[in-house]
Each structure stands twice: as structure tokens, then as C-alpha cells.
Amino acid sequence: MAxxxxxxxxxxxxxxxxxxxxxxxxxxxxxxxxGMAANLIPPVVVMIAFxxxxxxxxxxxxxxxxxxxxxVTEAWDIIVNPFYxxxxxxxxxxxHISASIQRVALGFALATVVGILVGTLIGQSDWAMRGxxxxxxxxxxxxxxxxxxxxxxxxxxxxxxxxxxIFITSIWPIIINTAVGIRNIPQDYRNVSAxxxxxxxxxxxxxxxxxxxxxxxxxxxxxxxxSWLAIVAAEMLIGGxxxxxxxxxxxxxxxxxxxxxxxxxxxxxxxxxxxFVAFIGNLVTRGAAA
Amino acid sequence: MTYxxxxxxxxxxTRNGRTNEVLxxxxxxxARGEFVxxxxxxGCGKSTVLNIVAGLLKASTGVVLLExxxxxxxxxxxxxxxxxxxxxxxxxxRENVSLAVDKVMKGRKTKAERxxxxxxxxxxxxMTHAAERRPNEISGGMKQRVGIARALAMEPKVLxxxxxxxxxxxxxxxxxxxxxxEIHGRLGNAVIMITHDVDEAVLLSDRIVMMTNxxxxxVGEILKVDLxxxxxxxxxxxxxxxxxxxxxxxxxxxxxxxxxAVAA
Numbered sequence: 001m002a003x004x005x006x007x008x009x010x011x012x013x014x015x016x017x018x019x020x021x022x023x024x025x026x027x028x029x030x031x032x033x034x035g036m037a038a039n040l041i042p043p044v045v046v047m048i049a050f051x052x053x054x055x056x057x058x059x060x061x062x063x064x065x066x067x068x069x070x071x072v073t074e075a076w077d078i079i080v081n082p083f084y085x086x087x088x089x090x091x092x093x094x095x096h097i098s099a100s101i102q103r104v105a106l107g108f109a110l111a112t113v114v115g116i117l118v119g120t121l122i123g124q125s126d127w128a129m130r131g132x133x134x135x136x137x138x139x140x141x142x143x144x145x146x147x148x149x150x151x152x153x154x155x156x157x158x159x160x161x162x163x164x165x166i167f168i169t170s171i172w173p174i175i176i177n178t179a180v181g182i183r184n185i186p187q188d189y190r191n192v193s194a195x196x197x198x199x200x201x202x203x204x205x206x207x208x209x210x211x212x213x214x215x216x217x218x219x220x221x222x223x224x225x226x227s228w229l230a231i232v233a234a235e236m237l238i239g240g241x242x243x244x245x246x247x248x249x250x251x252x253x254x255x256x257x258x259x260x261x262x263x264x265x266x267x268x269x270x271x272x273x274x275x276f277v278a279f280i281g282n283l284v285t286r287g288a289a290a
Numbered sequence: 291m292t293y294x295x296x297x298x299x300x301x302x303x304t305r306n307g308r309t310n311e312v313l314x315x316x317x318x319x320x321a322r323g324e325f326v327x328x329x330x331x332x333g334c335g336k337s338t339v340l341n342i343v344a345g346l347l348k349a350s351t352g353v354v355l356l357e358x359x360x361x362x363x364x365x366x367x368x369x370x371x372x373x374x375x376x377x378x379x380x381x382x383x384r385e386n387v388s389l390a391v392d393k394v395m396k397g398r399k400t401k402a403e404r405x406x407x408x409x410x411x412x413x414x415x416x417m418t419h420a421a422e423r424r425p426n427e428i429s430g431g432m433k434q435r436v437g438i439a440r441a442l443a444m445e446p447k448v449l450x451x452x453x454x455x456x457x458x459x460x461x462x463x464x465x466x467x468x469x470x471x472e473i474h475g476r477l478g479n480a481v482i483m484i485t486h487d488v489d490e491a492v493l494l495s496d497r498i499v500m501m502t503n504x505x506x507x508x509v510g511e512i513l514k515v516d517l518x519x520x521x522x523x524x525x526x527x528x529x530x531x532x533x534x535x536x537x538x539x540x541x542x543x544x545x546x547x548x549x550x551a552v553a554a
Contacts, residue, residue: 188376191370194363195344195365195369196390197364197366202393286380
């Protein structure tokens with residue numbers, strides 16, 4: 001059977017021969033398996049190589065970081081049990097991650113609403129563009145954490161300060177991309193709306209937003225990535241429940257293995273956030289967004 | 291019995307302190323139900339005339355009157371079929387038409403009546419089968435059909451066509467010209483169509499407005515096409531009135547107002 005013969009085969013030449021010789025019925029299965037294997041095998045091989053090299057490098061006596069085998073054994077508790085809750089900040093990784101995601105969700109949602117509105121204003125009005133653009137160009141270069149002391153001073157509390165840092169970090173790409181998207185609305189669409197006498201609200205919702213949506217989603221994707229970058233750093237400083245604090249706390253207790261597990265979580269969640277926004281963008285723009 | 295009157299319309303654009311007069315003293319009177327073509331070399335300001343009638347551009351001098359009321363802003367009573375169709379790519383064919391219908395007919399028709407009216411207009415241009423497809427999934431000719439359906443669905447007093455078939459191949463174009471003639475025969479809207487295709491102008495029009503070359507373009511001559519309707523393209527090929535009208539337009543365009551070589 002072609003199905004079974006290709007599963008274990010990795011060399012493309014042999015797999016191709018197997019597919020050629022296969023009887024007609026399972027032929028498609030063989031080809032699609034081959035395609036899947038071509039996509040899956042390289043990352044798996046690289047991953048294994050990476051872990052082996054890491055294991056070899058860090059198994060020497062006096063190595064600064066634990067090898068992967070020790071990471072798994074030392075951090076086994078938090079790997080297998082992400083949902084425990086002993087009160088205070090002594091919680092499973094799930095709770096830390098979910099606290100961080102909530103902050104990002106809130107700050108990013110605010111940034112989305114404000115960013116799209118401000119971006120629309122800038123894209124529509126030359127006056128607003130000239131007035132606001134220089135300020136924005138300067139403000140957007142400020143590193144996220146530099147806002148933290150200021151927001152702590154203003155809000156006098158860690159939670160709103162962290163949310164504000166997310167907001168201020170992710171809003172710039174949203175504003176700028178929305179403005180570019182609005183500026184690039186073809187004159188034809190404006191003519192259509194003029195002939196139909198759409199009012200400004202209808203024009204905004206029926207022409208502007210859909211027309212600029214691919215640009216807006218590019219901005220949102222950059223924004224959500226920056227938010228996730230910023231939240232970990234901000235949480236290290238503000239404390240409380242959150243993945244950033246978890247990492248900082250693990251460092252203070254010299255639990256290097258736990259840090260490594262937490263980093264894997266941070267990376268995977270960041271990846272999922274990015275893909276999630278891209279997925280929504282694809283749904284909304286029906287494939288027009290990147 | 292003038293329905294639409296373009297009176298001494300002129301327009302100038304100023305760029306970098308230099309004023310450029312595009313149109314001067316353009317006057318055309320159009321009767322109810324009349325089909326008028328504007329023909330001229332590219333760059334002569336045909337589209338500018340159309341945009342002024344549509345209200346998308348403001349005339350510097352002169353005035354456009356529709357049923358004795360001045361036209362100074364765009365509106366659905368002067369629906370435009372744009373050269374490049376201008377369908378909204380994120381909406382289906384049906385949604386493109388319904389955007390117009392729901393906006394223009396709101397308050398006049400119930401939801402059910404509007405839906406029926408959308409279906410009716412899609413059927414008019416033979417697009418019912420592709421109603422749920424998006425513009426990038428249908429051919430250029432089909433897009434123009436939808437553009438025409440969208441414009442007709444607004445029940446315009448005047449239908450403005452800006453080189454509607456310019457981007458289409460000859461066969462599709464002929465097919466759409468026949469559809470347009472048939473629809474015009476049934477609905478009797480006044481139509482202004484821009485074209486640079488002489489046969490198209492003669493075949494479709496009651497009168498052909500020939501424009502001189504810019505700058506300061508104006509109406510050079512107006513030719514009446516005295517052909518019975520409904521017209522059939524095959525029978526017209528040999529018709530003396532048709533060949534005469536065709537020769538007149540060609541003579542105007544290529545002998546008396548030939549395009550300056552520089553602009554070609």
C-alpha cells in the first residue's frame with residue numbers, strides 16, 4: 001500500500017517512486033502525505049538537532065544554563081500542572097499567562113479603537129496630518145518601558161499602568177497604517193459614495209473601513225506583536241500575577257529551568273496572538289490582508 | 291422640451307500658479323429619453339463634461355440644469371457607470387447593487403420591495419446567476435453589467451456612461467452595446483455616453499456631440515443620427531444613413547480636428 005510505504009520514507013526520490021507504483025485508489029493519499037512530510041520533516045529535524053546541541057553544550061560541568069533534560073525534570077511540576085493556585089502570586093503558568101493576555105487584550109482593544117479613529121482623522125484631513133504627524137513620529141520612537149514611570153505616576157497603580165503601556169506601544173502602527181489605508185482609498189470609491197450621497201457615518205463604515213481594512217490589519221498585527229513584547233517587560237517591573245513577573249520571580253529564586261519553560265510559553269503565545277490577528281484579518285478582508 | 295441642459299459650461303484648473311482652461315462654452319440640450327454620445331480625442335475633456343453633469347466637478351463658468359433645477363452636487367438622479375466599473379471588491383455583486391438600492395430607495399420601498407428591485411435589475415443585465423460572486427471572480431464584461439445594473443437601480447433621470455465598454459474586447463463590447471440598446475429602449479432614460487469608438491457612437495446614439503481638441507475644448511458639431519429603433523447592427527452595416535453618419539464623425543475626428551501629433 002502506498003499509504004503505509006510513504007509514512008516512514010523521508011527521501012523524496014524513494015517517496016516519488018512509491019507514489020508512481022501505487023495503485024490508483026490511494027494515490028492521492030500518498031501524494032498528500034508526501035507534501036505533509038516535506039513541510040513537517042525539516043522543522044522536526046532542526047528542532048532535534050537544536051536540542052541535541054544544547055544538551056551537549058550545557059551538560060559539561062560548570063555550564064551556566066541547564067540542559068533540556070534537566071529543564072524538564074526540574075520544571076516538571078509547572079509543566080504538568082499549569083492550573084494550580086496557592087493564592088497570591090503562587091499560581092500555575094496558565095494563570096500567569098491568562099493575566100498577561102487580559103492586560104494585552106484590554107490595552108490592545110483600546111489602542112485598536114483609538115488608533116483606527118485617530119488614523120482615520122489623519123488620513124482624511126491634511127490639517128490633522130500636518131499637525132499630528134510630527135508629534136507621532138517622535139512619540140512612537142519612545143521605548144515602551146520609558147512610559148511606565150510616567151503612567152505609574154499618573155495612575156498610581158500597577159494594573160492600569162501596564163495596560164497603558166500596552167496601549168501606547170501598540171497604537172502607533174495602528175494609527176500610521178490606518179492613515180495610509182485611508183489615504184489610499186481609490187477616488188472611484190469616493191465617487192461612488194458621492195453619487196449615492198452616503199453620509200459621513202455610512203461612508204466611514206461602508207467604504208473607508210473595508211477599503212482600508214488590509215492596511216489596518218497590517219497595523220494591528222504589528223501592534224499585537226509589540227504589545228506582547230512590552231507586557232513581559234512591564235510585568236517584571238510592576239509585579240503581581242503575570243508571566244513577566246513569573247520570569248522575574250523565577251530568576252530571583254534561581255529557578256533557571258522555570259524561566260526556560262516560561263519563555264517557551266511566551267514564544268508560543270506570541271505566535272498564536274499574531275496568527276489570531278492575521279486570521280481575523282483574513283476573515284474580515286476575505287483574503288486581501290497579508 | 292429640454293430635460294437636461296448644459297449651458298455655456300467652462301472649467302479651468304490652476305496648478306502651480308498656471309491656469310489651464312480645459313473646457314469653454316460647452317452647451318448641449320438633451321431631451322427626455324434621448325441617447326447622446328460625446329466623442330472626441332483623448333484628453334479633450336469629455337470625461338470632465340460628464341463629471342460636471344454628475345456633480346463630481348464644479349464648473350468654473352456656466353450651469354447644468356436638470357428639469358430646470360441647477361445641478362451642483364452629485365446625486366443618484368444622475369447615476370454614473372464608471373469606465374473601470376468601480377465595484378466595491380469586498381461586496382458581492384448583489385451587495386454592490388443593494389448598497390445603492392438600500393441607500394436610494396430607503397423610505398420609498400419596503401425591504402421586500404427593495405430585494406425584488408435588486409433582483410429585477412440584476413436580471414435586466416443577465417447577472418442573476420453570479421449574484422453571490424465577488425467582482426474579482428467575474429469577467430470584465432460582467433463587471434460592467436453590474437455597474438450598469440447598479441446605476442439603473444437608482445432610477446436615475448439621466449444615466450451617465452464614462453467609456454463603459456472601453457476596456458472590453460470587441461465581442462463582449464458588441465454584446466453589451468446590444469444589451470444597453472435594449473435596456474434603453476425599455477426604460478427610456480436620458481443617457482449621456484462618452485466614447486471614442488465611432489461605430490459605438492453611431493449605433494447607440496440619437497445625437498453625437500463631437501468635441502474639439504483641448505485646451506479650451508468645446509462642442510465642435512452635433513450630428514443627428516436618424517435611424518429607426520430598435521436598431522440591429524447587422525442591418526445597419528449597409529444602411530446609407532448609418533454609413534453617412536459614420537463618415538461624418540470620422541471626417542470630423544480625423545480631417546478637421548485631427549489630434550496634434552505631439553499628444554499622440
